[in-house]
Amino acid sequence: MSSHEQCYRSLASPAKPLSGTTSYSTQIPRKLPPRATITMSKFTQVNVPATGKTISVPTGLFINNEFVPSVDSQETIQCINPATEEPICSVVAGSAKDVDVAVAAARSALKTTWGKNVSGFERSRLLNKLADLIERDAQELAELEALNNGKPVKIARDFDIGDSVGCLRYYAGWADKIVGQSIDIDNKTKLAFTKHEPIGVCGQIIPWNYPIMMWAWKVAPALACGCTIVMKPSEFTPLTALKLSELVVEAGFPPGVVNTVPALGSVGGAALAAHPGVDKIAFTGSTVTGRKIMEAAAKSNLKKVSLELGGKSPQLIFESADIDQAANWAALGILYNTGQDCTAGSRVYVQDSIYDKFLQTLIEKAKALNIGNGFDEKSGGGPVVSKVQYDKIWSYIDAGKQEGAKCVLGGEKRPGKGYFVDPTIFTEIKPGMKIVKDEIFGPVLSVGRFKTEEEAINLANDTTYGLGAGLHSNDAGQCMRVSQALEAGTVWVNQYNLLYNNVPFGGKKQSGIGRELGSYALDEYTSVKAIQWNYGEKLDWPL
């Protein structure tokens, strides 16, 4: 796999309970005891046990290019290393009032130093500079990401961060190419033209599965278009967003252009979604929370909304497929990032005639993956991100067993510390089962079978989601027919989970609204103004 390929990236959902309750944040926040008076220093030294190094991490809110304490919150967010269950450090938990301050800073920057006050060439230069700095600090950022998220350092560095650098550079290239149209009305008296103006202040709420990469996907197009940002990282993984904020200053962005407010979803996320001073909100996470955000936008200022939500993506394996290759892609689809991937290919349907052979191959492939501590060079996958996520995945595995599916791989807990879940495969599944219907967000795969192409398409589309879909076949006609019939924002043919910065990504049906990446993402951060100019017509009055 070349480093140009943006492998396996995906959007994440914050953990959500089986019951599908609609509380704003379903995650239980970890706080220090509220009675304690906490005076937090602006920076903390984080030890990286595997390397013996320490990394200085900001722990405050990042507003107007400075790290500052909360206006009124005494609470903190404790960050946990999911491989050891040990605490890493605590950062401030921002409040609704902090969001107000950040939004005001973003508004002021939009009016004075950013937005229409800065040329595309300058925005491009700053984005390229930021990319250079992230590239420079890739190793340290990767270690911090591995510590907080659990993923292997090498994957964080070479894929998450490598692709993030590419994403920033890609949008740096767009910053001076935001063009409108000029439209002839009658060639004599009237001229019309459009300007694609920055939407304004953008709230961006990013998930914990790819903390750096989702930051880049959100920040890059917004800044390219001239928007200003209030970013809320996930409460599970706020550290790298804070570290990246330091680089925003170093790159030379004016104060207030990017602001970072670590906070609980129920506090900071809710405040952003309902804020009358936020012009647009972009969210990546669960469908449950996505609905709440859209509802808050509808009830407040009708801010523009883009959502990248969950999935239950199917992969279809047809009898003409190269079985070994299809098994590789299927394993990648469900096991990359330990299944915490919203495009995870969590339902694999195999044609009758090759079912046994394919299943056997797939099990061997899944067994070959080494899940371990992210600082171990041998690890191809790490633990899942949190105790909540760990418990949720196990509750699904239990449900699968109870509802009568057959567990042919995994399904047994490891002893010892760390939120490790081994690759788990269920067969003999039925459409109504929870493991077939719900997004699990872990390395848990359901394998079903089909006889005909039509049946395969029906099974694949039998979901409320529509994020990704894969098909494996050596029949070109079949590839064409099936790729057109699948209801998803991305269809992979004889591959899976590969993304590129210049190819759009997003969901059909309840997997989302809008598209990220590519030129399409620019539409999410610009509003079109039509300017109609009369230079020759005299109006007679009365009509």
Place this chain on the structure above:
Amino acid sequence: MPSTFSYQFDTPSHKGITEFSTGLFINGEFVDGSENSTIDVINPATGKLITKISQGTPKDVDRAVAAAQHAFETSWGLKCPGAERAKLMNKLADLMEEHEDELAAVEALDNGKTFYWAKNADLKGAIDCIRYYAGWADKIQGKTIETNDGKLVYTRHEPLGVVGQIIPWNFPLLMLSWKIGPALATGNAIVLKPSEFTPLSALLTAKLAKEAGFPPGVFNVVNGYGATVGAAIAEHMDIEKVAFTGSTLVGRKIMEAAAKTNLKKVTLELGGKSPNIIFDDADLEAAVNWAAFGIFWNQGQTCCAGSRIFVHAKIYDEFLHLFTEKAKQVKVGDPFHPDSKQGPQVSNAQFDRIMSYIDSGKDEGATVHHGGVRVGDEGYFISPTIFTDTRPDMKIVKEEIFGPVGVVIKFDDDEDVIRQANDTVYGLACSVFSQNINRALETAHKLKAGTAWVNCANMLHASVPFGGFKQSGIGRELGEYALENYTAVKAVHVNFGHQWSVA
């Protein structure tokens, strides 16, 4: 082994050493020309020799084309992803920025333009242009097109292959960047011929391109004369496209050579005799400033120079008075002196050509209202010159002079001035000055030119297309439009189910 040019600048504007090879740059190396001959490079401010550079030949063009072809097939073109091309181009821009003063000094020494303008217009514009096109490199997109459900049809915008680029002496580095920016972004390999009058900044840029890490053969520089190297490029059977900026006379020859050989694609940016219309409701002071900039910038050696200045009768006298004052304020002298606003013309030949136009204006009965004379007794300096009392059939009104010589023409009818402004074989640019935006836009829309400036002149941006109507050229440079010059569209039809029978 080609020699190394080493030069110590010790001027009020710039101090420092520059050092680079004077060879041809082929396949990533500086090499001698096939005949080991050289071309003299003259300092136009003194008329004295600066250095000698290797002279290329048609044989050298063959070598460069072969290197470019090889690079295109192995390490460039479809073999190199857009993001990687972008990285290399951004790196080149960074290096140019790092060497900004050095490049500007070399440009001022070789071309005669002031160091100030070289740095603030040529260098800035060139760096912006390379960065702008770096941004396009990973955004070359085709389309998918609906036909019927048994077919998939899509287009690919593929690089052409080896492209020849022939650039002029008036903005050597800026024209280089306009040419190589879109060509490299789209994955083409280049054989570039700089003007024999101003070959130096391209050699220094080649050195930087090598340092940036472009694969050998992607960018080749063959210095030489138009009649030999230029002709060899235009006629070459393995060059897929030729881009030329220069005179209309030479542009015709290039197009003819392409027609007679392999029907290579041709884009041309040629001459102009651009009108500048100043209405009676213009902001007069602003219009005077822009008009002076329009004709006198870069010693008048600008293809979009506003060389025909039409002024409304109501303000004619006042305009002429103020405009003359401006012309008097243009300090002509040493390009490296901070007070200098205008340097020498680029060459003895250009000096003679401009002076002969001035003589012809006098002979045909026009009035030299200001200037019209050589400045000093060394170098090729000409004073800013204003002609009045002209007639439409005079050579100075009809032909491109390419020097600091403007004609000021009185008008009193809006429709008639549009007719006069369009009464030319050229159509590169035009300017309109009026505070009544309705009048300004209506006029701008009626003028036949590739660029219309409203209440400004000579403004260029990397993102805005530039090129000529009529005999001022074919194709557009800059902006997204320039990408079309360097890509071939392939439509791919894939049949999945449509059955066909001959029976």
